[in-house]
Amino acid sequence: KADTNHEAVVIGTGYGAAVAALRLGQRGIRTTMLEMGQLWDEPGPDGKIFCPMLNPDRRAMWFKDRTEAPLETLLGLPIVNRPIERYAGVLDKVHFAEMAVYLGRGVGGGSLVNGGMAVTPKREYFEEVLPDVDADEMYGKFFPLANKTLRVNTIRPAFLESTSWYQYARTARRQAANAGFGTQVIPNVYDFAHMEGEARGTKPKSALAGEVIYGNNHGKMSLDKTYLADALATGNVTIKTLHHVKRIQQHQDGYLLTVEQRDPFGKLLNTKKISCRHLFLGAGSLGTTELLLRARDNGDLPNLSDEIGRGWGPNGNVMTARTMIGGFQQSGMPVLAIDAWQDHEVFAEIAPVPAGVETLASLYLAITKNPERGTFHYDRGTDGITLDWRREQMKPSIRAVRGVFDEMNRTNLSTYRPDLFGIGKVFSDDFTYHPLGGCLLGRATDEYGRVRGHKNLYVTDGSLIGGSIGANPFVSITALAERNLSRITATDLNH
Ligand code: FAD
Numbered sequence: 001k002a003d004t005n006h007e008a009v010v011i012g013t014g015y016g017a018a019v020a021a022l023r024l025g026q027r028g029i030r031t032t033m034l035e036m037g038q039l040w041d042e043p044g045p046d047g048k049i050f051c052p053m054l055n056p057d058r059r060a061m062w063f064k065d066r067t068e069a070p071l072e073t074l075l076g077l078p079i080v081n082r083p084i085e086r087y088a089g090v091l092d093k094v095h096f097a098e099m100a101v102y103l104g105r106g107v108g109g110g111s112l113v114n115g116g117m118a119v120t121p122k123r124e125y126f127e128e129v130l131p132d133v134d135a136d137e138m139y140g141k142f143f144p145l146a147n148k149t150l151r152v153n154t155i156r157p158a159f160l161e162s163t164s165w166y167q168y169a170r171t172a173r174r175q176a177a178n179a180g181f182g183t184q185v186i187p188n189v190y191d192f193a194h195m196e197g198e199a200r201g202t203k204p205k206s207a208l209a210g211e212v213i214y215g216n217n218h219g220k221m222s223l224d225k226t227y228l229a230d231a232l233a234t235g236n237v238t239i240k241t242l243h244h245v246k247r248i249q250q251h252q253d254g255y256l257l258t259v260e261q262r263d264p265f266g267k268l269l270n271t272k273k274i275s276c277r278h279l280f281l282g283a284g285s286l287g288t289t290e291l292l293l294r295a296r297d298n299g300d301l302p303n304l305s306d307e308i309g310r311g312w313g314p315n316g317n318v319m320t321a322r323t324m325i326g327g328f329q330q331s332g333m334p335v336l337a338i339d340a341w342q343d344h345e346v347f348a349e350i351a352p353v354p355a356g357v358e359t360l361a362s363l364y365l366a367i368t369k370n371p372e373r374g375t376f377h378y379d380r381g382t383d384g385i386t387l388d389w390r391r392e393q394m395k396p397s398i399r400a401v402r403g404v405f406d407e408m409n410r411t412n413l414s415t416y417r418p419d420l421f422g423i424g425k426v427f428s429d430d431f432t433y434h435p436l437g438g439c440l441l442g443r444a445t446d447e448y449g450r451v452r453g454h455k456n457l458y459v460t461d462g463s464l465i466g467g468s469i470g471a472n473p474f475v476s477i478t479a480l481a482e483r484n485l486s487r488i489t490a491t492d493l494n495h
Helices: 015-026 123-129 135-149 157-162 164-178 192-200 227-233 284-297 391-412 474-491
Strands: 003-011 031-034 091-095 100-104 182-185 237-240 243-251 254-262 268-281 310-313 318-323 336-340 346-351 361-368 375-379 384-388 436-438 457-459
Touching (some): 003 254, 003 284, 015 031, 015 227, 015 237, 015 474, 031 243, 031 268, 100 284, 123 135, 157 192, 164 182, 164 346, 164 391, 284 375, 284 384, 284 436, 310 375, 318 391, 336 391, 346 391, 361 391
Parallel strands (some): 003 031, 003 268, 031 237, 268 457
Antiparallel strands (some): 091 100, 182 336, 243 254, 254 268, 310 436, 336 346, 346 361, 375 384
């Protein structure tokens, strides 16, 4: 029997989903969020919620036999990753044929595992990517609102310039300047007052204990501390965890969901039917696109357009590293980026290698402008999705990255590190942290994320943005969701 009490359901608890829940809750609309991952608020036997970065355990990853950290090797040795028990851990790596995607799993989605870098994209590029969105309104209203609600803050200049924990960033900045490239200080959602306390020894260490991709035990203002806490405080929002939405069907003037509830070891506890009037998809680029493709191709939502699945891209992500003395103390939260967008179409975050030892490496996650796009397809045999994306589509990104880092190496007498991404590989171009697209705004949906072909069905996450945004994406995803929800709550849900 269907659980029919739901006025609005939001699938997922990442950025887009959290905005939807807060704004619906504030309007007095009873809203249920369904999240396949766990709520991360219970300490394990070691007293910590998340596992240590350098000694990971089952909490690290989503049902894997071994951790899959992006730096696979050190000095060519496979010493970074280790066997773990299969469990509903916090970081997932989803493998497609020629591209892999890292994702956060749990209440807060990607905010639990990401580097917290809160970048408002360059207006000119935003206008190029989303020409039909009013940029005045975005930059005047919704970007400031997103930054404020996410509790974005900026490192104190005196701390950045003096602390040993950012020596790696300062050295990389100087070397970038030697090569003629500018850098920028990047705001973050990590609480820098807490970080200064960590450095003084008065606050428990998290960023300064190298924590990031397997979760931060302190300091990080992830969505469970901001948008989702505010949403719950309205009294109208509830979150159901370890609830995986598998199927969406049309049901009267709303939707019927088939949802699998599991325990953290993967055992199926219950298969539920939940019906609702308004359905918001915030399951991320992969999750949302998969649900809609399955519904279209199985005939559950037959009016969905051919646009579903199209326009995907990895935000031009390429990871690379050079030789450099970085210091053995490195904060896990990046605060500087090389901005070579104008001449080279590269914006590269200066990333830490928080190994606790001197690795003689300077690491970068480069975001590049790459016009190539991929397409998702539903595969009836596996009941999953495939991604039509070929390795060679990263060629424009590699060319751009070379334009910056060949010059960095030439002027600073450094070399690429061939021992971090598998032996001999200097550019890691086969994974992304920034999956974008699959249900593009203005194509698969209308200009506000209303899915074309079916009423009361909305997309609110990174799948709206066509493959590239030229900066780390979560501020853009949040601000766009704010814009869309402000319209949708005023017009579609005004009662
Ligand atoms: P997500 O945050 O991915 O949320 C989707 C949620 O839906 C997840 O919780 C998922 O478990 C859930 N879900 C999926 N399918 C289902 C289903 N069928 N049923 C129920 N629940 C479901 N971006 C930045 O801007 N700055 C950074 O510094 C940064 N660093 C990053 C570092 C790492 C390691 C990673 C992985 C990402 C990083 N990102 C960063 C990217 C950023 O986190 C993502 O762009 C962002 O989280 C995407 O938001 P979203 O709302 O689209 O979906």
